[in-house]
Amino acid sequence: MILEIAQIDVKPGSEAAFEAGIREASAIFRAAEGCRSFAVRRSVEKPQRYRLLIEWETLEAHTRDFTGSQAWKDYRALVSPHFESPPSVEHTELTLQAF
16 A cells, blocks of 8 residues: 655645635545545644645556546646645655554
């Protein structure tokens, strides 16, 4: 499993609009082939910063199948007007999980 971490900084004052858009976009991810989970976290220290944590079955499920698809375009239409700058995205693999 691959965890995508996308850091998104939104324009000042657009936090509520971004949150409404990402809430609507959650249905897009729920329906996406290979998407296992979707969570959004907001920074306490920098309230204009969000992190999307998306679990994909494979890297290709995100980079090949989802990115560039109509679903991805629909997601971006909902949220990208609120971006302060392009998101920073990385993919991670689980190395250790402690309880």
